[in-house]
Amino acid sequence: MKIMTILEMLEEKKITVDEAVDLIKSIDISDEVDINESEIVRGKSRWIKIKVKDGEKGSKINLPPLPLGLMGSLASWGVKMGIRHSDEKEILEKLDSREIKNLFNVLRNHPPMRIVEVEDDDGSVVQIYTK
Known part of the structure; x- marks a missing residue:
């Protein structure tokens, strides 16, 4: 699950703040960052x-x-x-x-x-x- 998905669920009140914090903590932040060569140039x-x-x-x-x-x-x-x-x-x-x-x-x-x-x-x- 991506952080933006969790934040959208929180915004839509589908989950509580505590649930969002727990979900975000369970994500490996390095999985969220996808830098390709064209972005590095920028x-x-x-x-x-x-x-x-x-x-x-x-x-x-x-x-x-x-x-x-x-x-x-x-x-x-x-x-x-x-x-x-x-x-x-x-x-x-x-x-x-x-x-x-x-x-x-x-x-x-x-x-x-x-x-x-x-x-x-x-x-x-x-x-x-x-x-």
Whole structure:
């Protein structure tokens, strides 16, 4: 099963967040990354970019590109802090901070791609992609 399939099932509420986490943890991330020679020529990702558009107000937020290496460390640290200070500890404890760092390392070795694009009923949009 592919990660995108799991995320689509989660979005459609066919599975719970806990089930999605368990399914994603069971996937060998290296199986998900299929880099062929033409993609290697296009280069590797160095940055993660986040854009948010408020559908009601029409305002936009474009965060500056952030280095993938830094994001891996920040995300890993954020999970550790969340476990200490969150009411949702049991969910966060299922995340392995090393796996999060590994995920960002995989993204760094992959050509630029869209990771997430979510649109709400009111027209609000969140995009996360590498470049």
